[in-house]
Amino acid sequence: MTPQAVVFDIGNVLIEWQPERFFDGIIGADRRRAMFAAVDLHAMNDRVDSGETFRNVITETAQATPEWRDEIMLWHDRWLDMASPAIDHSVRLMAALQSRGVPVFSLTNFGIQTYDLAATRYPFLRQFDRDFISGHLGIIKPNPTIYATVEQTSGIPPQALLFTDDRAENITAAAKRGWQTHHFTDPQGWADRLVTAGLLTKDDAQ
Missing domain, CATH: 3.40.50.1000 (HAD superfamily/HAD-like)
Known part of the structure; x- marks a missing residue:
């Protein structure tokens, strides 16, 4: 048909859409692997895709994992650079x-x-x-x-x-x-x- x-x-x-590639360029592959192992960032993004408020979800995740706070906030602050x-x-x-x-x-x-x-x-x-x-x-x-x-x-x-x-x-x-x-x-x-x-x-x- x-x-x-x-x-x-x-x-x-x-x-x-390659968040891993973006973070490799910002913090290096080793730190990126450690961050993605410590924090389920794709699950975080699924919450946004399911309709939760973008800023709220990213900020909540960053605050819950202070050792990665600045890096996680890049998911919000430089999102357009990831989607590129x-x-x-x-x-x-x-x-x-x-x-x-x-x-x-x-x-x-x-x-x-x-x-x-x-x-x-x-x-x-x-x-x-x-x-x-x-x-x-x-x-x-x-x-x-x-x-x-x-x-x-x-x-x-x-x-x-x-x-x-x-x-x-x-x-x-x-x-x-x-x-x-x-x-x-x-x-x-x-x-x-x-x-x-x-x-x-x-x-x-x-």
Whole structure:
């Protein structure tokens, strides 16, 4: 079936998201490994993505672990430097789909405040035809309810949705619901899939 809409994850699909790389550059790989071993920073970020207030969550975590307080606060104060840079080829693919009249949705684990912050640097985040942002929904992938919300809100049957995400567990959850899926590893692979699906020409997908 030719997809009726294309659904993009954002982190590591449209924008690079590599907190470990950021901290390696600031405090060095050894200290970064020690910090990530001592503090579950990804769980902290999941709280933000689930809808808790960005500043409050980071500040609470920093205060709870004073030996890493200054470093943890960088997660707040330099968040835009962590969520960087844009993956330009993927951004072009999004625009090419829309220019051909293909609806493009976001389906992303992203906080309320962090999404607004990211949109100040990346205007394309305001250009989706529909947004499904975990912070606003109060659900994060791979919870099946977030996929059901996309189906119900859009009115598009699962088999007519084509979804890309860099995390295998998120792809697996969508596939279990009957979605067409693509595990994102690089933008060229995604471009090729969109051509194969009949949504873009090879020239469009450059």
